[in-house]
Amino acid sequence: MAQGIVAKIWNVSVGSGTRSASAQISSSIDYIENPEKVGVTLGLTTVNQISNELSYVANEIKTVQGLYIGTRHISEFQNATNEMMQVKEFYGKLDGRVATHGVISLDEAESDPKNAGKLMLLLDDLMKQVFPENQVVYAVHTNTENLHIHFILNTVGMDGKKIHMDHNFMKKVFEPTLNGLAEQYGFTPNSTWSQTPKKDVVPFPTRKIWLREMIDDAIAQTDDIASCIAYLRSKELTVNVGKNISVQMEGMPKAIRTGTLGENYTINGIVRRIATKMEPLVWKSIGSHSHYLPEREMMNFIPVKMKNYKKMSAQEKVEAIRLIKLKRNPWEESYKDNWAIQSMSKQLNQVAYVFETVHYYSHGTDSTTTAMEEILKQRKQLAIEKKSIRKNMSEYKPIIAIYEEMKQYMLRAYLYDAYGRTEYLDDFKKYKELSERLEKLYGKTVEEVADFMIDQKNQLLYAKAQEAELSAQYRAIKNYVSEGRFNVKQEGLSFYKAVGHSEALRNAREYNVLTSDIRYITARGVNDITIRVITTPELMDEKTSIVTTVTVLGADNTKRKEISSKDMDAKTFQEATFNLAKEYELRDCKISKKNSRGNIL
Numbered sequence: 263m264a265q266g267i268v269a270k271i272w273n274v275s276v277g278s279g280t281r282s283a284s285a286q287i288s289s290s291i292d293y294i295e296n297p298e299k300v301g302v303t304l305g306l307t308t309v310n311q312i313s314n315e316l317s318y319v320a321n322e323i324k325t326v327q328g329l330y331i332g333t334r335h336i337s338e339f340q341n342a343t344n345e346m347m348q349v350k351e352f353y354g355k356l357d358g359r360v361a362t363h364g365v366i367s368l369d370e371a372e373s374d375p376k377n378a379g380k381l382m383l384l385l386d387d388l389m390k391q392v393f394p395e396n397q398v399v400y401a402v403h404t405n406t407e408n409l410h411i412h413f414i415l416n417t418v419g420m421d422g423k424k425i426h427m428d429h430n431f432m433k434k435v436f437e438p439t440l441n442g443l444a445e446q447y448g449f450t451p452n453s454t455w456s457q458t459p460k461k462d463v464v465p466f467p468t469r470k471i472w473l474r475e476m477i478d479d480a481i482a483q484t485d486d487i488a489s490c491i492a493y494l495r496s497k498e499l500t501v502n503v504g505k506n507i508s509v510q511m512e513g514m515p516k517a518i519r520t521g522t523l524g525e526n527y528t529i530n531g532i533v534r535r536i537a538t539k540m541e542p543l544v545w546k547s548i549g550s551h552s553h554y555l556p557e558r559e560m561m562n563f564i565p566v567k568m569k570n571y572k573k574m575s576a577q578e579k580v581e582a583i584r585l586i587k588l589k590r591n592p593w594e595e596s597y598k599d600n601w602a603i604q605s606m607s608k609q610l611n612q613v614a615y616v617f618e619t620v621h622y623y624s625h626g627t628d629s630t631t632t633a634m635e636e637i638l639k640q641r642k643q644l645a646i647e648k649k650s651i652r653k654n655m656s657e658y659k660p661i662i663a664i665y666e667e668m669k670q671y672m673l674r675a676y677l678y679d680a681y682g683r684t685e686y687l688d689d690f691k692k693y694k695e696l697s698e699r700l701e702k703l704y705g706k707t708v709e710e711v712a713d714f715m716i717d718q719k720n721q722l723l724y725a726k727a728q729e730a731e732l733s734a735q736y737r738a739i740k741n742y743v744s745e746g747r748f749n750v751k752q753e754g755l756s757f758y759k760a761v762g763h764s765e766a767l768r769n770a771r772e773y774n775v776l777t778s779d780i781r782y783i784t785a786r787g788v789n790d791i792t793i794r795v796i797t798t799p800e801l802m803d804e805k806t807s808i809v810t811t812v813t814v815l816g817a818d819n820t821k822r823k824e825i826s827s828k829d830m831d832a833k834t835f836q837e838a839t840f841n842l843a844k845e846y847e848l849r850d851c852k853i854s855k856k857n858s859r860g861n862i863l
Contacts, residue, residue: 266450269440271364271432273417330378330402330411334389335420342399346416349397353422362415362425366440369450373409377449378402381411384447391439395419460515473509474523478660481535482703490532507532526657535657540705543658543714546651548721551640552728552735553622616742619735630743631755635765637736641729648725655718661704665711668696744779757785757793757843760851763810763827763835766797770808786850790817793848800828810835812842 336342350356366385368377381402389398393415400413417425433455441451462469480493494501500510500517507529510517520527526535574582623633655662674686675693700706758764760783770776776799783793792815800809814823825842827835842848 266369266452267366267440267444268452269364269366269432269436271362271427271436273359274361274363274414330382330404331399332382332386332401333397333399334386335395335397336399339399342397342414346397349416349420350418353418355418355422355424359417359425362417362427364413364415365410366413367408367410370407372449373407375404375409377409378404380447380449381409384443384449385411385413387443387446388440389413389415391443392436393419393425395421395423396425462513462515464513469511469514470523472511473518473520474527474659477509477520477523477527477532478663481532481539482660484536486536487529487533490536503529524656526659539703543661543706543710544654545714545717546647546654546721548644548647548651548725548728550728551644552731553619554731613742616738620739623735630739631759631762631765634736634739637732637739638769641732641736644725644729644732648722651718651721651725658714661700661706661711662715664696664700664704665708665715668693668700668708671696755851755853757783757848757851758836758839760853761793761795761810761812761839762797763808763839766808766810767827767832770799770806776806776808782854783848783851784854785846785848785852788847791815791822791846792819793842802828812839814842814846 331339333339333342336345338345346361350360366381366388368381382400385400389396396419397416398413400411402409402411415425419425437452437455441455444451476494476497476499477490480490480497484490484493491501491503491507494509498512502508502517507520508517509520520529520532525531617628620630620633621628623636624630625632625636671689671693674683674689677683678686678690697708700708700711760781762779762781766779778799779795779797781795783795785793794813794815795810796813797808797810799806801807802809809826809828811824811826811828813821816822823842825835825838830838
């Protein structure tokens, strides 16, 4: 628990709904808060937001009938909202952060209500030094163990300047000033603010592992969030609860939010895990996204073996001697012939494989563009399903940890149980203890968890095999199209689709496939121009990306117009492409690797 005076401030923005002071200060004082009461969305206007915050601070019960209320640059407390709004309207600064709400709390030992007056004087001096030009209203609350004062600060000052608080503001300005005033008024300063930050001797990844294990154990041992927090505190862990949970182990220089440990360790994650820990395991599966196509044997190649001279027939000997007399080596020529035919056979088989791959993934349209887009779509879906399985397994990490520990004792426990090997009695006891823990805390048997683990790991292996197959098929199609060795249907496309920039850009960003391509586009009914499209990898903003240049060529190959994605953002380039199509009536397009004169690139 923090010692001495403590403080917390936060911004109140239009529509933010951040107004629950009791919840906000819970991370600074030592008592349990209800996290469900944090951050209730109000959807208020600027005026109502300030008015509601002031109403909370000025609560008649908490302030003992208005006795402990004060202001700065405000003539009348009851009219504070209007006076703050007048300043905002004068300078035209009505949006964004409309107010700053803060709380300063005294140490419990100094929280006698008699100190309320001194606390108000401290607050007034603090505002003079830190926010001298800003309107403030404040009120002391005496209804908790720690005497504390709330203040509402107009973010727009009387000089028109808006408050700016960077990440060093509290540490460099607010806290040192408050500590100095605390000493001046006889209160205990916050010792942690004046300490020189110490480096943790334990690496942060190790701390994360320890904290996760402690929280996992707390979830296993308890049935609600309050009990879980109490359990953690019983293990000498400092736990503060507000909108987030922060934890601090002995030896840690400062507390960290549990959310930094992973999604399963946020407040919502912990509540969900407690509620579902006894439910049946959820089995996730990978769908079928790749189509296995064996390379077809278009040509059955049988190599010709050159025989030993003694084993040749008379006719074979005559032919061999004839070649030798012509100063030709019959054995070498036989090898070369075999190699040439074998190479030809391999190429034919590869062409058949690519054609069938394109035919399948293009849904029978024989479009390489459609086929490659479909392969990328299936890979993306696979990635989503893999992520879902990994996330699902992470939800069962405590259960899996018990199972993995049981595996260490499984064989020796069996030898004791089945064959009476007494030297393994301790292993048998440990195995039984873990088994009972698994069933008692999570309602699971070791057989059930084992089957689950095997299935989920096999699902990931299945996904990996499909990814490898899809990648190989994508590369095969791309290589044949890029080399111009395989022609499939590339006509009837829209001009935007034929340009292919969006596809190339997506491939670069999501799959790191960097295209280098030049193509010519013609459109049905348009005979006087040809569109040349050059796509190349290029370094943009220190990142490898794709640049596409579209050039309109006349009948004599002279440049009429040109646009480039390098010179404009994605949306502007898209609009320029559509405008180009509209200007030259480019519809029902065809892609070719030849220019308008028929020259192959």
